[in-house]
Amino acid sequence: MPRDISRRAVIAGALAAAPLAAPRAQRGTMIRWWYHFDNPTATPDALVQRFEQANPGIRIQAERIPWGGGADYDNRLYASVVANNAPDAAMVKLQNLTRLLEMDALAPLDRWVDAWPGRTDIADAMWALHRSPDGKRHYVPVQYVVLYLYCRQDWFTQANLPLPANFDQFLAAAKALTGGERWGFGMRGGAGGHDHWASFALGGGASFEKGGLVTPQALAANRWFVGLGREHRVFPPSAPADGFRQVIDNMKAGRTAMTIHHVGSATELVGALGDAIIAVPVPRGPGGRGWTAFGDGSNAVFAQGRNQEAAWRWISFLSAGEANVVFNQLSGQLPVTASGQRAWTGHPERFIRASSESVPLMATYPQSPKTTDWTRTVWPQTTQRALLGQTEPDEMMRVFERHFHG
Amino acid sequence: MSQARLRPGSATPWLLLAPALAAVSFIVLLPVAQTVWLSLHRAILTRPRDRPFIGLDNYAALLADPLFWESLRHSLVWVVATVALQFALGFTAALLLNRSFWWRSAARALIVVPWALPSVIIGLTWSWMLDFNLGVANELLLRSGILSESVAWLARPDTAMPAVILALVWQGFPFFAVTLLAGLQAIPAEQYEAATVDGAGSWRCFIHVTLPGLAGVIATTLLLRMIWVANSLDVILVMTGGGPGTATHTLPLYAFLKAWSGLDFGYGSALAVVLTLLLLGVVIAYALRAGERA
Amino acid sequence: MRLRRFLGTEVPVLLILAFALAPWLWMILSSVRPERDWTTRPLAIMPATLTLSHHIELLQRTTFLQHMLDSLVVAVGAVTAGLLLALPAAYAFSRFRFRGRSTLRISFLIVNMFPVVLLVLPLFVLLRQMGLLDTYFALIAGHATFTLPFAVWLLTSYTDSIPVELDEAAMVDGATRVQALRLVVLPLMLPGIVAVALYLFIASWNEYLFALMLAGRDVRTVTVALQMFIGENEMRWGLLTAGGTLVALPAVVLFLFAQKRLVGGLTGGAVKG
Numbered sequence: 001m002p003r004d005i006s007r008r009a010v011i012a013g014a015l016a017a018a019p020l021a022a023p024r025a026q027r028g029t030m031i032r033w034w035y036h037f038d039n040p041t042a043t044p045d046a047l048v049q050r051f052e053q054a055n056p057g058i059r060i061q062a063e064r065i066p067w068g069g070g071a072d073y074d075n076r077l078y079a080s081v082v083a084n085n086a087p088d089a090a091m092v093k094l095q096n097l098t099r100l101l102e103m104d105a106l107a108p109l110d111r112w113v114d115a116w117p118g119r120t121d122i123a124d125a126m127w128a129l130h131r132s133p134d135g136k137r138h139y140v141p142v143q144y145v146v147l148y149l150y151c152r153q154d155w156f157t158q159a160n161l162p163l164p165a166n167f168d169q170f171l172a173a174a175k176a177l178t179g180g181e182r183w184g185f186g187m188r189g190g191a192g193g194h195d196h197w198a199s200f201a202l203g204g205g206a207s208f209e210k211g212g213l214v215t216p217q218a219l220a221a222n223r224w225f226v227g228l229g230r231e232h233r234v235f236p237p238s239a240p241a242d243g244f245r246q247v248i249d250n251m252k253a254g255r256t257a258m259t260i261h262h263v264g265s266a267t268e269l270v271g272a273l274g275d276a277i278i279a280v281p282v283p284r285g286p287g288g289r290g291w292t293a294f295g296d297g298s299n300a301v302f303a304q305g306r307n308q309e310a311a312w313r314w315i316s317f318l319s320a321g322e323a324n325v326v327f328n329q330l331s332g333q334l335p336v337t338a339s340g341q342r343a344w345t346g347h348p349e350r351f352i353r354a355s356s357e358s359v360p361l362m363a364t365y366p367q368s369p370k371t372t373d374w375t376r377t378v379w380p381q382t383t384q385r386a387l388l389g390q391t392e393p394d395e396m397m398r399v400f401e402r403h404f405h406g
Numbered sequence: 407m408s409q410a411r412l413r414p415g416s417a418t419p420w421l422l423l424a425p426a427l428a429a430v431s432f433i434v435l436l437p438v439a440q441t442v443w444l445s446l447h448r449a450i451l452t453r454p455r456d457r458p459f460i461g462l463d464n465y466a467a468l469l470a471d472p473l474f475w476e477s478l479r480h481s482l483v484w485v486v487a488t489v490a491l492q493f494a495l496g497f498t499a500a501l502l503l504n505r506s507f508w509w510r511s512a513a514r515a516l517i518v519v520p521w522a523l524p525s526v527i528i529g530l531t532w533s534w535m536l537d538f539n540l541g542v543a544n545e546l547l548l549r550s551g552i553l554s555e556s557v558a559w560l561a562r563p564d565t566a567m568p569a570v571i572l573a574l575v576w577q578g579f580p581f582f583a584v585t586l587l588a589g590l591q592a593i594p595a596e597q598y599e600a601a602t603v604d605g606a607g608s609w610r611c612f613i614h615v616t617l618p619g620l621a622g623v624i625a626t627t628l629l630l631r632m633i634w635v636a637n638s639l640d641v642i643l644v645m646t647g648g649g650p651g652t653a654t655h656t657l658p659l660y661a662f663l664k665a666w667s668g669l670d671f672g673y674g675s676a677l678a679v680v681l682t683l684l685l686l687g688v689v690i691a692y693a694l695r696a697g698e699r700a
Numbered sequence: 701m702r703l704r705r706f707l708g709t710e711v712p713v714l715l716i717l718a719f720a721l722a723p724w725l726w727m728i729l730s731s732v733r734p735e736r737d738w739t740t741r742p743l744a745i746m747p748a749t750l751t752l753s754h755h756i757e758l759l760q761r762t763t764f765l766q767h768m769l770d771s772l773v774v775a776v777g778a779v780t781a782g783l784l785l786a787l788p789a790a791y792a793f794s795r796f797r798f799r800g801r802s803t804l805r806i807s808f809l810i811v812n813m814f815p816v817v818l819l820v821l822p823l824f825v826l827l828r829q830m831g832l833l834d835t836y837f838a839l840i841a842g843h844a845t846f847t848l849p850f851a852v853w854l855l856t857s858y859t860d861s862i863p864v865e866l867d868e869a870a871m872v873d874g875a876t877r878v879q880a881l882r883l884v885v886l887p888l889m890l891p892g893i894v895a896v897a898l899y900l901f902i903a904s905w906n907e908y909l910f911a912l913m914l915a916g917r918d919v920r921t922v923t924v925a926l927q928m929f930i931g932e933n934e935m936r937w938g939l940l941t942a943g944g945t946l947v948a949l950p951a952v953v954l955f956l957f958a959q960k961r962l963v964g965g966l967t968g969g970a971v972k973g
Contacts, residue, residue: 071667075666078451078669082451082454102453103451103452237538237558239561240558240561240650240651241558241561246537246538249540372667373669376663376667377648377663377667380647381651385650388650
């Protein structure tokens with residue numbers, strides 16, 4: 001212990017002396033920003049250059065962090081906050097929000113956002129989705145996607161089936177298109193597959209409010225969903241373990257008729273299937289209710305940073321105008337600015353249309369520190385057991401209810 | 407075998423051990439101590455100010471946790487099957503690579519390929535080879551008529567564990583091949599010559615010269631490998647994430663998920679401590695049986 | 701005679717090598733296949749068209765080679781540091797009997813019984829306080845220390861196989877203990893040292909957790925670099941398989957040279973198994 005203290009004293013002394021060594025005005029501020037892009041050859045260098053030219057005195061050190069299914073990125077983020085080594089700004093997801101707030105890791109941005117001209121280019125609904133539980137603003141959205149339903153239009157036409165607008169049509173189509181080595185719906189049972197389940201369970205009447213997962217309606221909706229796999233067998237046998245890679249590959253290989261994903265995979269699917277692949281909003285449940293996952297992406301400023309205003313300038317730059325369009329060309333998602341969306345040509349048009357038609361159904365998961373554990377561990381484990389018949393569907397919902405509400 | 411001996415009370419061994427002890431104490435002991443301490447608290451990573459001391463409550467909860475016992479069972483199966491198969495294959499390879507044939511150097515170098523690959527590559531490649539739709543394993547088994555339809559190896563609880571065991575056996579057998587091969591070099595040729603002169607065939611040479619000569623190295627490598635496999639979770643994490651359901655949950659994987667997914671470092675640390683104590687028990691039992699020698 | 705050797709030795713070796721190399725060869729085959737061919741059915745074992753585009757992209761448009769170099773520096777450092785720390789320790793355990801020897805050996809091993817995933821956070825905080833994050837030193841120190849117990853146990857075991865009478869004989873002839881160690885014991889330990897060095901190299905080369913958490917920007921190893929090819933919505937199989945092909949090579953090449961030392965110690969030449 002004494003060793004630690006003396007070392008800390010030395011470091012503190014050095015830090016205290018540093019400003020004396022170099023006047024701050026000439027040195028400029030250095031902002032550390034963490035990001036992750038899917039495309040390993042995409043770099044934000046051009047954006048950094050443009051920003052630095054317009055903001056002399058601020059230098060951006062952009063550091064790419066491995067995504068690792070989300071776990072690696074998150075773990076590094078939390079560890080750095082714990083060790084007092086957080087970046088000045090970083091790309092974050094809504095599922096990090098409550099955890100970061102619990103750690104007092106984020107800086108509130110209201111005073112800057114309210115005075116920001118770029119604020120109006122982002123829809124009010126978008127801002128509302130990103131507001132923190134305490135009413136303040138900590139996140140600035142920079143990208144988004146909406147999940148929709150991919151369909152093999154050629155198979156539907158051949159079998160004379162309507163594209164599914166509700167659950168009944170969905171079930172009929174899935175059953176009709178299952179047979180031989182084809183399955184109606186490529187369900188994602190591995191981590192990340194909760195989005196598939198949610199469209200049917202929550203669209204069918206369940207909710208994350210206290211008690212909302214175990215109402216008779218919720219239990220029925222979940223039973224119907226699990227029944228798709230166990231009774232109607234419209235999921236491939238590999239469904240319990242399938243991740244995003246498998247469901248997309250199954251579509252490309254012509255093994256499944258439908259699956260749920262978003263515009264990020266559109267180019268790849270068109271490359272393999274051409275005009276045969278289309279998208280529609282996810283089917284609505286009884287009563288016309290629908291639910292689809294909102295794939296978010298924001299930037300936040302960290303409270304440990306000593307140059308919060310400069311960090312704000314960087315992240316607001318990324319969420320405005322031309323820069324936001326370029327950013328999303330790099331990240332492969334959709335721009336958050338209304339102007340960017342209007343001009344967007346990054347994906348085939350029919351998928352953009354399906355995305356915007358899905359916006360009314362768009363929703364997020366509960367703002368709770370338990371959500372990440374649920375999406376990463378509790379949901380996959382419990383659902384896999386239900387699909388394999390090891391757990392009853394009703395018990396599955398009770399496990400979820402206990403997880404969130406004790 | 408060597409019988410070491412020396413004047414007791416000599417400071418020489420401690421001087422020789424000092425650098426290693428210092429390195430380990432500084433870098434490892436402090437984190438270990440901190441983790442053990444953490445296991446006695448309720449410690450959620452994102453609530454740094456809410457850290458009540460709860461004594462052995464985490465351990466009590468652990469003993470009542472069915473998933474702990476399930477993970478322990480899986481760990482036992484995992485360790486015994488993996489190490490036994492790795493050893494069998496590795497030992498065979500070591501014996502073969504000790505003989506002379508013209509391409510021996512190349513064979514020895516190539517055998518380390520599985521061992522030299524990072525876990526993420528191993529996990530992804532095996533997942534892909536075992537894929538239900540696009541996997542080469544199903545394809546070959548279908549074509550040769552062994553299977554009549556594809557098997558979803560990683561999605562079925564009865565085949566998921568064998569699948570990850572296969573991947574780990576593949577990854578780890580070169581460890582035994584190389585370490586046992588090195589051990590074989592210490593057996594003097596004279597002993598083989600003497601045995602052959604006495605009329606022993608190759609099997610008896612093996613039993614009476616090779617095995618005794620290698621016994622120490624075999625025991626050590628088995629022990630070390632057992633500890634390593636018991637603690638490994640990388641490949642399972644990539645291939646199944648612990649699933650389907652909890653079919654491939656091992657103890658370290660469970661500890662990892664509790665700590666880094668649930669952010670419950672108190673409980674995760676307790677699981678880690680229990681795993682360590684179990685392994686310590688095995689090592690102590692081994693040391694007692696082997697007497698002072700090993 | 702040659703046929704017996706062929707059937708009794710070379711064929712089994714070929715079979716084992718086939719098992720060892722098949723997945724890697726599958727990876728190599730995939731890395732020269734254009735991406736669209738990976739999802740076509742029926743599955744083609746041999747690629748219908750060959751392409752080097754993945755390898756070219758890997759080498760020219762990513763910084764992969766740079767990271768192989770980072771990994772190499774860290775691994776060589778870890779092997780050097782590991783051997784320097786472990787050799788004296790192994791000699792001490794093997795050649796000396798002293799109080800606490802057994803307990804010490806076992807306590808040493810506790811280091812490796814503990815799941816590293818839980819130790820990384822305190823270690824991260826410790827290194828951050830020391831200002832050593834994202835340095836070669838941090839990774840080398842981390843790798844060397846965590847592989848030390850295994851290295852010491854293995855080396856002790858190899859040293860035990862060398863009869864202590866040889867030390868004594870040398871010292872009777874007038875050599876000091878150090879000279880006995882250097883001139884008699886060490887040469888005989890060479891096969892063991894090679895095996896342990898390979899173990900240390902591979903352990904460091906494949907290590908991901910420390911490389912991810914304790915470094916990443918100035919020092920990025922190849923395991924972290926490979927993770928960059930796995931994204932949220934996209935997995936670059938071409939780059940992953942091309943990278944996976946390359947990443948196994950350094951260890952193979954190093955062992956190709958080092959394995960010459962794996963010959964019978966006392967008399968040299970091949971030992972009949």
